[in-house]
Amino acid sequence: NGVEREGRPRTPYVPTPIRREEKIVLFLGRITMQKGPEYFLMAAKKVLEEIENVKFVMAGSGDMMERSIHLAAEMGIGHKVLFTGFLRGEDVQRVYQMADLYVMPSVSEPFGIAPLEALNHDVPVLISKQSGVSEVLTHVLKVDFWDVVEMANKIIAVLKYPPLQMTLREHGNFEVRRLRWSDAAQRCLGVYEDVCVRV
Structure with missing residues (x-):
């Protein structure tokens, strides 16, 4: 697995429902049970x-x-949660550019490419320990998907302490550079060449 290095320099993108002074915590992915949207809302x-x-x-x-829309309303936070629907292309780029933190609270996730994309856009990342990508990444925050108290504490820490956010950004972006598709392809090619030489 890898990610293309297409992240653009961070430029402020502020859609109408979000005020400039507001911090943005992003959930990007399918809104299904596997992805843990209810834990994100809690x-x-x-x-x-x-x-x-x-x-x-x-x-x-x-x-x-x-x-999820109903749950946000029931919890009294509907005015603080923006549901964008499915995004593609430039809109995905923009949503990453405006994010202060990306959260992936997956209940079950074989790998998960979105955290790599977030890191590629200089966005700090918080992922569930139950995701496959948590075994690969070290410069991200990790939490059990069901531990919403710890998840909230880590979100608060990133939003309140700019040095933590900056450290996660810098180290995460550096780490994701070694996970590019071209590098993964080169490693696979090396394995094939090694096998062919032995045969």
Whole structure:
């Protein structure tokens, strides 16, 4: 697995429903049970008890989208959660550019490419320990998907402490550079060549 190095320099992109002074916590992916959207929302509620100027962006679609919208409303945080629907191309680039933190609270995830894309866009990352990508990445924050208190604490830490955010950005971006598709292809080619020489 790898990621293309197409991240662009961070430029402020502020859609209408988000004020410039608000921090942005991003969930980007299918809104399905596997991705843990309800844990993201439960953590969001806890974060909002500590920090008011935060918007939680849920970018994607799926069979739990309607339920997630209702859950956000039931929890009284509907005005702080923006559901964008499915995004592609430039819109994906823009949503990464505006994010202060990317969160992937997956219940089950064989790998998960979105955290690599986030790192590629200089966005700090918080992932569940239950995702396959958590075995590969070291310069990200990790939490059990069900531990919404710890998830909220880590979100708060990134939003409140710029040095932590900067460290995660710099080290994460450096780390993701070694996971490019071209490097993965080169390693595979090396294995094939080694096998061919032995035969």
